[in-house]
Amino acid sequence: MKYHSVIVVGGGLAGLRAAIEINKKNMTVGLISKIHPIRSHSIAAQGGVNAALNNHHRGYYDSIEKHAFDTIKGSDYLADQKAALKMTSNAPERIYEMESWGCPFSRTPEGKIAQRPFGGAGFPRTCYSADKTGHMMLHTLYETAVRFETQNERNEMTIYDEWFVTRLIVDNDVCRGVIAINIAKGELEVFRSEAVIWATGGTGRVYGKTSNAYSNTGWGMAVPYYEGIGIKDLEFIQFHPTELITNNVLITEGARGEGGYLVNNKGERFLANYPDSSKALEVAPRDIVARNMKREILEGRGINDKYIGLDLRHLGAKRILERLPGIRMHSIHFAGVDPINDFIPVAPGQHYTMGGINVNETTGCEVKGFYAAGECSCISVHGANRLGGNSLLETITFGKIAGDEAANYVSAGGSSPVNASIYDKILSEEEAKINDLLNSKGKEAHPKIRSEMNNIMDEKAGIFREAKTLKEGLDEIMALKEKYPNIKLLSSNKKANFELLDAIQLKGSLDMAEIILKGALNREESRGSHFRTDFPKRNDEKYLKHTVAKWNGKTADLSYKEVDISIYEPKERKY
Amino acid sequence: MSNIKTFKVFRFDPEKDKKPRFETYKVEWKSGQTVLDGLNYIRDNIDGSLAYRSSCREGVCGSCAMHINGKYCLACEQQLKELSDTITIRPLANLEVIKDLFVDMAPFWKKYKAIKPYLIGKESSTGKERIQSQDERAHLDKVIDCVLCASCYAACGMNAIDPEYLGPAALSKVNRFFLDSRDSAKEERLAMVANDHGVFRCHTMFNCQIVCPKEVDPTANISNLKRNIIASQMSGKLSKKGV
Ligand SMILES: Cc1cc2nc3c(=O)[nH]c(=O)nc-3n(C[C@H](O)[C@H](O)[C@H](O)COP(=O)(O)OP(=O)(O)OC[C@H]3O[C@@H](n4cnc5c(N)ncnc54)[C@H](O)[C@@H]3O)c2cc1C
Ligand code: FES
Numbered sequence: 001m002k003y004h005s006v007i008v009v010g011g012g013l014a015g016l017r018a019a020i021e022i023n024k025k026n027m028t029v030g031l032i033s034k035i036h037p038i039r040s041h042s043i044a045a046q047g048g049v050n051a052a053l054n055n056h057h058r059g060y061y062d063s064i065e066k067h068a069f070d071t072i073k074g075s076d077y078l079a080d081q082k083a084a085l086k087m088t089s090n091a092p093e094r095i096y097e098m099e100s101w102g103c104p105f106s107r108t109p110e111g112k113i114a115q116r117p118f119g120g121a122g123f124p125r126t127c128y129s130a131d132k133t134g135h136m137m138l139h140t141l142y143e144t145a146v147r148f149e150t151q152n153e154r155n156e157m158t159i160y161d162e163w164f165v166t167r168l169i170v171d172n173d174v175c176r177g178v179i180a181i182n183i184a185k186g187e188l189e190v191f192r193s194e195a196v197i198w199a200t201g202g203t204g205r206v207y208g209k210t211s212n213a214y215s216n217t218g219w220g221m222a223v224p225y226y227e228g229i230g231i232k233d234l235e236f237i238q239f240h241p242t243e244l245i246t247n248n249v250l251i252t253e254g255a256r257g258e259g260g261y262l263v264n265n266k267g268e269r270f271l272a273n274y275p276d277s278s279k280a281l282e283v284a285p286r287d288i289v290a291r292n293m294k295r296e297i298l299e300g301r302g303i304n305d306k307y308i309g310l311d312l313r314h315l316g317a318k319r320i321l322e323r324l325p326g327i328r329m330h331s332i333h334f335a336g337v338d339p340i341n342d343f344i345p346v347a348p349g350q351h352y353t354m355g356g357i358n359v360n361e362t363t364g365c366e367v368k369g370f371y372a373a374g375e376c377s378c379i380s381v382h383g384a385n386r387l388g389g390n391s392l393l394e395t396i397t398f399g400k401i402a403g404d405e406a407a408n409y410v411s412a413g414g415s416s417p418v419n420a421s422i423y424d425k426i427l428s429e430e431e432a433k434i435n436d437l438l439n440s441k442g443k444e445a446h447p448k449i450r451s452e453m454n455n456i457m458d459e460k461a462g463i464f465r466e467a468k469t470l471k472e473g474l475d476e477i478m479a480l481k482e483k484y485p486n487i488k489l490l491s492s493n494k495k496a497n498f499e500l501l502d503a504i505q506l507k508g509s510l511d512m513a514e515i516i517l518k519g520a521l522n523r524e525e526s527r528g529s530h531f532r533t534d535f536p537k538r539n540d541e542k543y544l545k546h547t548v549a550k551w552n553g554k555t556a557d558l559s560y561k562e563v564d565i566s567i568y569e570p571k572e573r574k575y
Numbered sequence: 576m577s578n579i580k581t582f583k584v585f586r587f588d589p590e591k592d593k594k595p596r597f598e599t600y601k602v603e604w605k606s607g608q609t610v611l612d613g614l615n616y617i618r619d620n621i622d623g624s625l626a627y628r629s630s631c632r633e634g635v636c637g638s639c640a641m642h643i644n645g646k647y648c649l650a651c652e653q654q655l656k657e658l659s660d661t662i663t664i665r666p667l668a669n670l671e672v673i674k675d676l677f678v679d680m681a682p683f684w685k686k687y688k689a690i691k692p693y694l695i696g697k698e699s700s701t702g703k704e705r706i707q708s709q710d711e712r713a714h715l716d717k718v719i720d721c722v723l724c725a726s727c728y729a730a731c732g733m734n735a736i737d738p739e740y741l742g743p744a745a746l747s748k749v750n751r752f753f754l755d756s757r758d759s760a761k762e763e764r765l766a767m768v769a770n771d772h773g774v775f776r777c778h779t780m781f782n783c784q785i786v787c788p789k790e791v792d793p794t795a796n797i798s799n800l801k802r803n804i805i806a807s808q809m810s811g812k813l814s815k816k817g818v
Contacts, residue, residue, distance in 0.1 A: 035628070036680070038723055039636040053703075099704040102694030102757070104715050111706035129719075135635060136719065143693040150688050184673050213631045246607050249633045330633060333652050334607075447619035490623030495588070496674040499623035 011037030014374025021403025045134025075383025186494025222508030384528025
């Protein structure tokens with residue numbers, strides 16, 4: 001059994017930032033990550049991170065209030081407004097802090113942090129490091145964590161990389177730690193703690209066509225869900241307009257921010273033909289651009305009937321090499337085209353989960369000592385549609401807040417002592433589950449269930465949704481859930497068994513898929529990323545509310561929750 | 576061109592097997608697929624016990640470096656169409672195998688942590704960012720792209736003979752901070768690597784330069800440190816023995 005005052009689950013930006021904060025308070029923290037922190041999906045973020053720094057010559061009049069307003073309007077008024085303002089007001093300080101820790105941001109001619117325009121933003125406020133912002137930020141935070149880890153004398157920070165968390169320990173609504181497998185050895189161990197911060201990232205791999213890493217399975221959200229913690233607004237899935245048609249690798253919105261065009265098979269910048277994107281064109285918000293691209297393709301104006309061209313050629317080789325070197329290499333490696341000479345073949349695909357673990361603006365919830373931050377959480381600052389550059393911001397602002405909150409909770413005495421026997425009991429439950437999986441007599445191939453789930457979600461819970469197909473999709477997912485207990489693994493060894501991890505996580509993916517479909521079916525309106533062809537209008541009277549899904553032991557029960565609209569009155573969203 | 580590739584994959588569980596073996600798998604493939612797609616196919620459909628790391632599948636997380644047909648590279652970037660019909664895959668060298676292609680990275684991370692891989696600098700006095708010119712920032716291009724995949728570490732002949740040698744990735748990281756106009760520990764950094772397990776172990780064999788999937792060019796980074804160490808020694812700032 002291991003013990004730390006606080007356990008952080010997740011080594012991406014949110015988890016690292018939280019762990020650093022706890023360590024700053026001289027408290028012991030154990031950070032557990034199923035992949036080495038530097039491999040976390042945050043590494044893939046390209047375009048940048050938002051903060052009203054006023055560094056761009058056109059950004060002089062920007063402010064934290066305008067950033068908050070853009071965020072709330074972008075969210076189609078489903079964001080909790082005080083939380084959004086909290087994020088934008090913390091933004092400049094967090095970015096300067098990243099710079100002070102060494103983050104190599106690109107620079108303006110005056111030597112300040114460079115900023116670029118992004119969709120749905122009134123001013124150029126997206127700070128960037130070429131098109132590798134996530135890489136630079138994640139390296140910087142890991143470096144900072146290593147500084148704490150190697151400099152401390154009292155072992156305050158310990159990083160457990162390649163440990164996979166299978167269970168959150170909650171007893172009478174008090175969080176008591178987690179259980180994790182040491183992947184190399186295949187052995188389970190109890191991690192006792194006074195508080196747990198959850199930072200496990202998104203759930204994109206429920207879909208097949210997604211920009212997300214394999215690691216974003218949804219299991220991270222499912223673990224607290226199984227302990228009674230709610231999942232909020234999961235039907236709001238962001239589809240990014242520009243993913244490579246070959247394997248859905250992302251081409252950053254920064255490519256359009258830098259001036260790239262989207263063209264159909266007639267070479268037309270078709271966004272001009274749609275009322276909701278005719279003004280902002282390529283830098284209209286993601287949900288709008290993605291829908292209009294899909295319409296072009298459905299109406300026969302896609303290139304080869306399948307995709308849209310992202311044309312950067314007019315930017316010239318110098319600008320492409322300087323500002324977009326990463327996506328140039330992606331295009332060369334994965335689509336065989338060099339954007340200096342050819343347009344990039346792109347189509348919309350799954351990209352981001354706006355919804356997630358139901359926590360409040362101080363990252364806590366009804367379970368004492370449990371906090372969540374980053375993409376796995378839903379605070380909610382993104383509402384029905386996240387603006388590009390706001391999720392990197394969310395990880396570092398709320399990661400810090402979660403660290404603060406957990407540390408304060410522990411200093412204030414945390415929770416009363418617990419009978420140690422609960423740990424043994426839960427550990428043996430987890431051991432039994434794993435042995436059952438490894439020795440299952442079932443017949444179902446789990447990779448097949450996974451790919452069927454991926455197809456269902458791509459086809460039936462995509463950009464355009466309607467009651468009939470959502471219902472079909474839900475029935476099909478429920479049928480896959482029935483099959484899941486009969487899965488059979490090809491291997492039965494515990495040591496370094498990655499197949500076992502895949503099989504465990506599939507259960508969480510299926511349960512998250514169910515919540516997405518149920519939430520989407522019940523929400524008979526169109527808002528942000530959720531577009532119902534049978535209910536094409538937003539309906540504030542009935543649906544200006546958050547969906548909350550709770551686990552009843554087998555399936556999800558939905559209920560609804562107020563949205564905080566205390567600052568800006570909801571209006572029609574026009575660009 | 577045949578639509579079947581033969582994967583010959585290194586298999587070894589040191590706790591169970593007396594010695595490593597190569598297992599052969601037939602994989603149906605199509606253009607656009609990578610070696611990682613092939614390995615995933617094997618794990619999902621033929622042999623679930625095959626161990627290897629992967630995550631981003633787009634060459635940015637550094638998980639999946641391995642030795643493929645004679646060269647270290649990222650399995651997720653290596654297109655199958657560019658390879659012969661038989662593909663031989665081995666784990667990273669100079670690191671112990673835990674199982675199959677899954678090696679123990681602990682020595683690699685230990686060396687990374689030993690070189691103070693973080694900025695040591697004065698805080699800004701304005702409460703805002705420190706000023707760094709575009710030219711100063713441009714010095715960091717390329718070296719900051721390192722994904723810590725350990726291809727260079729595995730390819731390096733010196734890592735093979737000196738287990739204490741810091742290796743190309745950690746030394747490039749030293750140069751990354753040495754080059755940063757905001758860093759104020761330059762002499763300390765030079766002193767830290769001016770020894771036989773540091774830059775002087777490098778015999779400029781260029782293996783790291785050849786294999787680096789991100790064009791970081793560790794050889795050039797190490798050479799820059801060597802040049803600066805010698806200049807520092809000549810000017811008396813750094814003792815000849817190093818520290
Ligand atoms: C291709 C791409 C580009 C993007 N670009 C941008 C951008 O330009 N700007 C922007 O603002 N946002 C961007 N985003 C979104 C943003 O990158 C993510 O939302 C953000 O990085 C998520 O960070 P995180 O810390 O919450 O999670 P992650 O970085 O995903 O980290 C999750 C962590 O949890 C760990 N974990 C998960 N489950 C377990 C478990 N069971 N046990 C132990 N550990 C576990 C993982 O090991 C990992 O360390 C992009 C996303 C993608 C996919
Ligand atoms: S899987 Fe990330 S580099 Fe290959």
